[in-house]
Structure formats: C-alpha cells, structure tokens
Amino acid sequence: MCCTRREAHGVIEVADAAFYYDETQPLFRDVTLNVKKGETLAVLGVNGAGKTTFIKCLMGFLKLKSGYVRIDGARADAQGPSAFWKRVSYVPQAKYATFGFSVTDMVVMGLSPYIALGSAPKKEDYNKAREMLGSLGLSAIADKPCTKISGGQLQMVLIARALIKKPQVLIMDEPESNLDMKNQMKVLEIIKWLNRQHLSIIINTHFPAHALRVASQSLIIGNNEHIAGPTEHIVNEANLEKFFGVQSEIIRSGHKDGGAWGVVPFELADPLKLEDLKL
Numbered sequence: 001m002c003c004t005r006r007e008a009h010g011v012i013e014v015a016d017a018a019f020y021y022d023e024t025q026p027l028f029r030d031v032t033l034n035v036k037k038g039e040t041l042a043v044l045g046v047n048g049a050g051k052t053t054f055i056k057c058l059m060g061f062l063k064l065k066s067g068y069v070r071i072d073g074a075r076a077d078a079q080g081p082s083a084f085w086k087r088v089s090y091v092p093q094a095k096y097a098t099f100g101f102s103v104t105d106m107v108v109m110g111l112s113p114y115i116a117l118g119s120a121p122k123k124e125d126y127n128k129a130r131e132m133l134g135s136l137g138l139s140a141i142a143d144k145p146c147t148k149i150s151g152g153q154l155q156m157v158l159i160a161r162a163l164i165k166k167p168q169v170l171i172m173d174e175p176e177s178n179l180d181m182k183n184q185m186k187v188l189e190i191i192k193w194l195n196r197q198h199l200s201i202i203i204n205t206h207f208p209a210h211a212l213r214v215a216s217q218s219l220i221i222g223n224n225e226h227i228a229g230p231t232e233h234i235v236n237e238a239n240l241e242k243f244f245g246v247q248s249e250i251i252r253s254g255h256k257d258g259g260a261w262g263v264v265p266f267e268l269a270d271p272l273k274l275e276d277l278k279l
C-alpha cells in the first residue's frame, strides 16, 4: 500500500547532525534518524551527555555544526517561526516559574502562534485552556499564580500549554523527572494517547523503563558515540552498562497494555571508593 512522503520519511528527519560547544569535544556527530507520524523517540544519556543540546538543535535554538533537521518535509531552519511553532510544541524542564502569570494564562500562552500580534486572547481561548487543565486533572490550580505551585505541578501546566495548540510534533525535556508516580504515569499515558492521535514525540528521559514503555525508537548519546534504533534493541542491559556504567536487570511485567517495564540497577560497573572518604 502506498504512503505519503511524510509517513515514509518521518515527520522529524535528522540527517548527519553534529554539534559541539568546544570543537575538541563534540557532543554528537553523524546522528541520522526518522521519527514517523504517531511515533515516539526517547533520547537517553548520562548527565551532561548532550540530550538537551540535541533537542535545542532540533528546534533551532542552537545551530547544528553540520547536518540538518526536517520537520514535516521542510528544513526546520528555513521555516519561519510562526509556521514552525504552529507545528511544534516544546515542554522545557520545569524548575520554577519566575513570572506570576496564573496557570490559566500560562496555558493560554500556548495559543500565541494563533493570536495576532497586539491582540488579546479571546474568551474561547480561556475556555480551551480551562478544558485542557480539566483533562489533565489540574482544574484545582487553574487560578493560582505559577510562582505558587510546585515544580511538578508546573511541569504538568507546561504540558497543558504545549498541547493546547494541537501540534504535530511534541518535544519534551525530561517531562517526568519532577513528577510523583501517578503524574509520571499520566505523562506516559498522555504520550501513548498522543501517538494514537498521530503526534510525533521526542522525549529526553532519565528513565530507561519509560523509553521501553512508550518509545518505538531510542537514541543513547554517549561519550564520542551514539546508538539509535528500535528501543528494544537499544535499551538493553549491555547498553545500560556500556553507556551508563550501571549493571542492571530489565524486567517486563505482564501488564495488559503492551507491558510495563522495570529496570533494576544492582551494581556500578566502576564502584565508588568510599573507603577513601574521610568523615
């Protein structure tokens, strides 16, 4: 059966991508991958490996040193910001809010590519925002200032802000890192549901089990090398030891919805020398 060019080549195409801050220490090079419609790619790697840098390059916040990114068939660096941000939503790592916008105002801001410059949001925009907050179980904090909610609540609000404009592509930087167990599950459920709505998603994550659960493809960025491919080939015990220096056991539960995964780390490949620590 025939398919559209986008389905064949991916909604997000990355070709031969390379980036460094310091030329002698490239963070990644020759990264080539395709994320198709309705697929999730998980990006993993140790702290400082370059995961955030990679997604900043995808969104044009940083310019690749070589290679290119295509979103929906068009070079990302050739699309105007308005066209680009109608297609793509970004959920940054939520630490704390510095501006005291209300939660509802923050979510309405997600519609900014559709609100003409100098115009105020309409009543229907606020209604959409309240509906989105309701769907994510956040109605109780709708009127609070973002400076007075927790880091995890802010993370969920930023997800609501990203989804309100109905993007084709969602890029999330460690969306579950700040969240309690239930909210982590909510984020994973949201990702799977969005895939079923044909969104293409990239998440940076520190949870290999989450990659196994929601991502059909994974990229692990390491020191001087990377690997990418189907998640079950990439996120395995050998690669967790190689790229993270941790010996672990991967366990699959018999959960009804495609299975849930557990990654049990049991030993550092390079143990700490705590006997040298003078307390």
Ligand SMILES: Nc1ncnc2c1ncn2[C@@H]1O[C@H](COP(=O)(O)OP(=O)(O)OP(=O)(O)O)[C@@H](O)[C@H]1O
Pocket (backbone or CB within 6 Å): 021, 027, 045, 046, 047, 048, 049, 050, 051, 052, 053, 054
């Ligand atoms: N603006 C910058 N200038 C120079 N070096 C930077 C800059 N931003 C980040 N780096 C360095 O680039 C490397 C990759 O950083 P990045 O934030 O992409 O890592 P990460 O994999 O997302 O880490 P984490 O898991 O800790 O969030 C780190 O060594 C970091 O110190």
